[in-house]
Amino acid sequence: MSDVTKKKQVDRNRSIDPAVLEVLSKELPCDTAYDRYVAQQPQCKFGDTGVCCRICIQGPCRITNKAPKGICGATAYTIVARNLVRTALGGASAHSDHSKHILLTLKALLDGHAPDYSIKSPEKLRAIAERFEIATEGREDMEILADVVKLGMDDYMRMSGDSVKWIEKTVTPGRVEKFKSHNIMPTSVFETIASATAQTHMGMDADPVNLIFKALEAGLADYTGMHIGTDMSDVLFGVPTPVFTEANMGVINPNKVNIAVHGHNPLLSEMIVQAARDMEADAKAAGAEGIQLMGICCTGNEVLMRQGVPPVTNFLSQELPMMTGAIDAMVVDVQCIMPGVQAVAECYNTRVITTSENAKIPGAHHIDFSEEKALEQAKHAISIAIDGYKEREGVECCIPSDKNKVVAGFSVEALYDLFSAINADAPIKVITDALKSGELRGVALFAGCNNLKGVHDENHMTIAKELAKNDVLLLATGCAAGTYAKMGLLTPAAIDTYAGDGLKAFIKRLNEANAGKLEGDLPLIFHLGSCVDNTRATNLATAIANDFGVDVPKIPFVASAPEAMSEKAVAIGLWNVAMGLPVHVGVVPPVTGSDLVNGIALQVAHDVYGGYFMWETDGTKAAAKMLEALDYRSWKLKVHA
Numbered sequence: 001m002s003d004v005t006k007k008k009q010v011d012r013n014r015s016i017d018p019a020v021l022e023v024l025s026k027e028l029p030c031d032t033a034y035d036r037y038v039a040q041q042p043q044c045k046f047g048d049t050g051v052c053c054r055i056c057i058q059g060p061c062r063i064t065n066k067a068p069k070g071i072c073g074a075t076a077y078t079i080v081a082r083n084l085v086r087t088a089l090g091g092a093s094a095h096s097d098h099s100k101h102i103l104l105t106l107k108a109l110l111d112g113h114a115p116d117y118s119i120k121s122p123e124k125l126r127a128i129a130e131r132f133e134i135a136t137e138g139r140e141d142m143e144i145l146a147d148v149v150k151l152g153m154d155d156y157m158r159m160s161g162d163s164v165k166w167i168e169k170t171v172t173p174g175r176v177e178k179f180k181s182h183n184i185m186p187t188s189v190f191e192t193i194a195s196a197t198a199q200t201h202m203g204m205d206a207d208p209v210n211l212i213f214k215a216l217e218a219g220l221a222d223y224t225g226m227h228i229g230t231d232m233s234d235v236l237f238g239v240p241t242p243v244f245t246e247a248n249m250g251v252i253n254p255n256k257v258n259i260a261v262h263g264h265n266p267l268l269s270e271m272i273v274q275a276a277r278d279m280e281a282d283a284k285a286a287g288a289e290g291i292q293l294m295g296i297c298c299t300g301n302e303v304l305m306r307q308g309v310p311p312v313t314n315f316l317s318q319e320l321p322m323m324t325g326a327i328d329a330m331v332v333d334v335q336c337i338m339p340g341v342q343a344v345a346e347c348y349n350t351r352v353i354t355t356s357e358n359a360k361i362p363g364a365h366h367i368d369f370s371e372e373k374a375l376e377q378a379k380h381a382i383s384i385a386i387d388g389y390k391e392r393e394g395v396e397c398c399i400p401s402d403k404n405k406v407v408a409g410f411s412v413e414a415l416y417d418l419f420s421a422i423n424a425d426a427p428i429k430v431i432t433d434a435l436k437s438g439e440l441r442g443v444a445l446f447a448g449c450n451n452l453k454g455v456h457d458e459n460h461m462t463i464a465k466e467l468a469k470n471d472v473l474l475l476a477t478g479c480a481a482g483t484y485a486k487m488g489l490l491t492p493a494a495i496d497t498y499a500g501d502g503l504k505a506f507i508k509r510l511n512e513a514n515a516g517k518l519e520g521d522l523p524l525i526f527h528l529g530s531c532v533d534n535t536r537a538t539n540l541a542t543a544i545a546n547d548f549g550v551d552v553p554k555i556p557f558v559a560s561a562p563e564a565m566s567e568k569a570v571a572i573g574l575w576n577v578a579m580g581l582p583v584h585v586g587v588v589p590p591v592t593g594s595d596l597v598n599g600i601a602l603q604v605a606h607d608v609y610g611g612y613f614m615w616e617t618d619g620t621k622a623a624a625k626m627l628e629a630l631d632y633r634s635w636k637l638k639v640h641a
């Protein structure tokens with residue numbers, strides 16, 4: 001066996017998910033991300049450390065000891081910092097574009113052009129309006145919605161003279177003051193994206209500190225888009241409440257029409273859920289037992305949180321469910337959709353259906369999704385899947401049996417509802433009292449993706465188990481939550497296996513106080529939603545800080561992206577640092593080509609904002625660093641009685 005073949009076999013095992021390993025163990029007729037990762041080795045070290053500049057077309061310029069400046073004279077610190085700003089802008093643009101579509105759908109609803117949508121949570125709409133001091137008394141929901149949508153659009157489009165309201169009203173007063181005094185408070189989402197892109201043009205800003213601060217502003221623009229997205233999705237589709245389902249490839253049912261929804265935006269996937277319910281009879285008429293919907297990535301998280309649709313897998317293994325031979329259609333919207341899905345689909349007779357005008361894949365079916373014809377188009381997608389099922393009849397499927405129970409659906413409102421059974425007057429005190437007594441050692445948010453620079457799902461699992469053992473309250477979003485769903489950590493059973501005594505007692509008290517209210521007991525890790533929903537965690541951090549009477553940099557709360565991959569993860573990391581949180585990243589990002597920029601990320605950010613990054617690829621060491629950060633804050637805050 002050649003070295004290359006040996007390496008390929010090793011790398012095909014770059015996952016700890018048994019369902020993934022089972023699919024990859026077979027002779028496959030086409031490649032997957034696991035193979036393409038091997039083919040890309042060795043990866044370019046200039047790109048990997050951030051010192052490749054392609055901003056002007058005299059380049060690429062690559063910084064070496066022999067050539068320490070680009071043709072224009074830019075040094076490593078300018079190049080690395082500029083690249084970081086542009087990466088953050090990619091993330092901020094993606095989240096903001098997602099939420100812009102939700103705002104535009106609400107506008108269309110107001111104008112009578114979105115007949116299939118309605119206000120599902122008038123309570124959330126009124127809560128948002130009250131947050132912004134918009135009058136609610138005696139007003140119709142649609143009148144209030146018009147004011148809220150206008151405010152959201154203003155936060156997207158303002159050109160000068162004021163700053164983003166969605167930040168001002170959702171973070172601590174201390175953070176508002178910090179962002180304003182350090183000139184990183186966005187005027188609006190689009191203004192930051194335009195001015196930061198201009199600032200990184202050739203021949204513009206060469207100052208690394210100025211550039212990094214602009215990256216933090218881009219992060220805050222990202223926060224704005226994300227928070228608007230979560231709020232408006234809750235209004236349009238309902239505030240998540242606990243749901244009980246299953247996850248991993250064992251949810252695929254060979255006797256049903258299997259449809260995977262993949263991407264991020266719930267505008268279409270919510271309609272697919274509705275259409276699937278309406279079209280059960282059509283599937284049965286085609287000889288199937290019904291329709292099995294399942295989710296991938298964050299569209300999967302959206303429909304899990306609100307509709308209980310089971311997640312079939314997370315980002316890295318998105319091609320693999322099709323390799324069971326049983327997926328009839330994969331309906332995709334935006335972001336994190338590997339172009340590679342189409343080649344796999346062609347091998348396994350799956351129909352990939354793209355639905356966004358800015359996310360098409362050659363060879364795929366395309367439905368030009370519009371809010372005016374949303375349900376009709378969702379039904380069209382399902383009929384394509386039913387046609388696929390008819391062609392699949394008689395074809396042998398090879399489906400891993402792995403699946404685990406899942407408890408998800410924890411919006412902040414749902415958590416407060418649980419906490420209210422213990423302290424109705426001040427629900428957040430359920431957490432802060434547990435922090436004060438030492439029952440909980442801190443709170444950790446797991447966010448982000450998968451990345452083949454590590455082993456798929458391994459860091460997520462290692463760090464979570466270690467922190468659970470040490471009594472840290474665990475929250476998760478995005479594909480981190482996807483890992484925990486697949487691997488059985490979103491279950492009550494995982495508490496017995498992994499939680500320390502303090503965390504066990506905390507969750508037991510919640511279970512006892514809410515006995516009979518839910519379909520089952522609470523899980524080890526609380527799933528807060530898709531990657532766009534990370535602001536739910538910040539809302540909790542803000543409430544904890546306010547209850548302690550301090551600013552966020554003082555509370556024992558950490559964030560981690562154990563397997564960060566996307567530009568969005570970079571933007572999220574930046575705003576979490578600006579919020580004042582220690583942020584662990586399990587993949588070293590391309591900033592190490594400049595000691596100065598790396599030093600700003602690791603230390604200077606701490607001095608100025610209270611938050612900072614920790615790069616650590618080893619899961620066990622990362623958990624130790626996160627615990628150290630929590631303990632330091634608890635000690636400084638003197639929270640333990």
Ligand code: MSK
Binds near residue numbers: 447448479480530
């Ligand atoms: S889908 S951004 S891989 S979390 Fe949100 Fe997952 Fe990361 Fe995409």
